[in-house]
Amino acid sequence: MSTIALIDCNNYYVSCERAFDASLAGVPVVVASNNDGCAIARSAEAKALGVKMGDPIHLIRDRLTKHGVVVRSSNYTLYGDMQRRVVAAVEEFASEVEIYSIDETFLDLEPFVDRDLVDHANAMRDQVRRWTTIPTCVGIAPTKTLAKLANAAAKKNPLFDGVADLRDPRLRSWVLDRFPAADVWGVGRATAAKLADLGITTAGQIRDMQLKQARSVGTVVLERLVAELQGVAASAVEVVEPQRRGMAVTRSFGMPVHDIETLMGAVAQYAMRAGEKLRQHGLVAGQLTVFFHTNRFKTGAGQYQGARRMGLHPMTSDSLELLAAARRGVEAAWRDGYAYTKAGIMLDELVAADLRPRTLFEGDVGRRERLMTALDEVNGRFGKLTAVPAAQGFKRDWKMRAENRSPAWTTRIDQVPLVLAD
DNA sequence: TCTGGGGTCCTAGGACCC
DNA sequence: TCTGGGGTCCTAGGACCC
Numbered sequence: 001m002s003t004i005a006l007i008d009c010n011n012y013y014v015s016c017e018r019a020f021d022a023s024l025a026g027v028p029v030v031v032a033s034n035n036d037g038c039a040i041a042r043s044a045e046a047k048a049l050g051v052k053m054g055d056p057i058h059l060i061r062d063r064l065t066k067h068g069v070v071v072r073s074s075n076y077t078l079y080g081d082m083q084r085r086v087v088a089a090v091e092e093f094a095s096e097v098e099i100y101s102i103d104e105t106f107l108d109l110e111p112f113v114d115r116d117l118v119d120h121a122n123a124m125r126d127q128v129r130r131w132t133t134i135p136t137c138v139g140i141a142p143t144k145t146l147a148k149l150a151n152a153a154a155k156k157n158p159l160f161d162g163v164a165d166l167r168d169p170r171l172r173s174w175v176l177d178r179f180p181a182a183d184v185w186g187v188g189r190a191t192a193a194k195l196a197d198l199g200i201t202t203a204g205q206i207r208d209m210q211l212k213q214a215r216s217v218g219t220v221v222l223e224r225l226v227a228e229l230q231g232v233a234a235s236a237v238e239v240v241e242p243q244r245r246g247m248a249v250t251r252s253f254g255m256p257v258h259d260i261e262t263l264m265g266a267v268a269q270y271a272m273r274a275g276e277k278l279r280q281h282g283l284v285a286g287q288l289t290v291f292f293h294t295n296r297f298k299t300g301a302g303q304y305q306g307a308r309r310m311g312l313h314p315m316t317s318d319s320l321e322l323l324a325a326a327r328r329g330v331e332a333a334w335r336d337g338y339a340y341t342k343a344g345i346m347l348d349e350l351v352a353a354d355l356r357p358r359t360l361f362e363g364d365v366g367r368r369e370r371l372m373t374a375l376d377e378v379n380g381r382f383g384k385l386t387a388v389p390a391a392q393g394f395k396r397d398w399k400m401r402a403e404n405r406s407p408a409w410t411t412r413i414d415q416v417p418l419v420l421a422d
Numbered sequence: 423t424c425t426g427g428g429g430t431c432c433t434a435g436g437a438c439c440c
Numbered sequence: 441t442c443t444g445g446g447g448t449c450c451t452a453g454g455a456c457c458c
Binding site: 032033034035036037038040054055056057058059061074076219220221242244245246247248249250251252255256295296297342344400401 | 423424425426427428429430431432433
């Protein structure tokens with residue numbers, strides 16, 4: 001039986017904002033999604049005020065103002081950089097480390113089982129705090145699903161004081177019997193409803209399902225979930241990143257777009273960014289999808305979704321090739337007379353660039369590769385959007401809102417916070 | 423005026439083949 | 441009454457995650 005821990009940062013985006021801004025301590029803070037649309041992270045104080053995950057900011061604006069809630073635009077550069085530091089702080093406490101999401105890491109604790117693992121986990125949390133200021137919780141259990149559940153218990157139940165070790169079967173059962181089925185990792189709305197119809201409302205009841213029944217109610221996914229709750233691992237801590245299957249750059253607009261030129265400008269920028277992302281990961285794509293659509297929340301308004309899938313032959317990470325394909329797609333799918341609010345580029349059939357199938361007549365790819373390298377260097381050194389194709393346009397009215405974005409405290413030397421000594 | 427952006431995995435069903 | 445019986449491959453869409 002293995003020993004797996006999940007360490008999860010509390011209110012991660014808010015904690016990152018607080019790391020460099022003392023004025024946010026103790027006050028309610030909300031971090032908004034891109035375009036300042038929804039609440040996607042809330043401090044404990046904001047949660048206490050009833051701000052829910054995904055609440056549209058513009059619908060709760062009055063309440064936020066009334067209670068003095070600070071709203072920050074999301075700053076993914078900061079959160080990504082802080083994650084590196086969290087992972088670095090955690091590494092010496094585990095034999096294997098799997099970065100699961102921007103604020104969660106699975107750890108293999110098998111070599112440490114002779115120690116008191118609660119002490120071990122607390123030492124790890126202290127180190128993360130010292131290195132990053134970020135508070136965390138830890139769940140320990142024999143499988144990933146149980147470690148996730150243990151982590152949630154550590155967060156919710158003050159009894160655990162931030163670390164829940166559920167290796168003991170009796171304690172584990174006690175927690176599972178009180179844990180809502182709908183909150184189990186892998187149980188979403190649809191599955192929760194099906195389970196409820198069968199009278200299954202706790203994690204303990206899911207654990208007690210027959211595997212065959214689980215499979216017929218859900219799919220092989222639910223069957224594996226039941227096994228994991230029974231303590232039988234269906235997935236291990238994986239250090240190596242799996243090969244990426246797809247990649248996307250999509251954004252809502254700050255204001256509706258009505259004409260094709262403006263839309264092309266936005267799509268051009270997304271295509272350039274998509275190429276940059278491919279090159280950063282050393283990949284090429286075989287297929288590009290471009291899409292754009294109207295505001296689906298707006299009833300009564302004309303709705304249209306345009307999309308085109310384009311093959312990329314040869315497979316490429318060349319931004320200008322992506323741009324050309326995307327433009328053809330937009331031209332083919334365009335309809336006049338609608339107010340478009342979002343567009344995006346998706347890339348599929350990703351392959352490592354050095355394994356890319358060669359084609360005849362692909363010409364002097366070396367020259368274009370050097371151009372792309374130069375482009376990445378310029379934009380890396382002087383800031384994004386320093387060198388852009390003219391197609392991207394210079395008036396960017398559509399660009400998303402981010403009215404309260406924190407500075408690049410950790411990734412731009414000119415924005416590093418200063419500590420002034422008396 | 424105003425509701426995010428990115429991923430993964432699984433299954434059903436159609437197209438096509440012999 | 442009853443109208444073959446497999447395969448494979450691909451895609452769309454659902455469900456879930458953070």
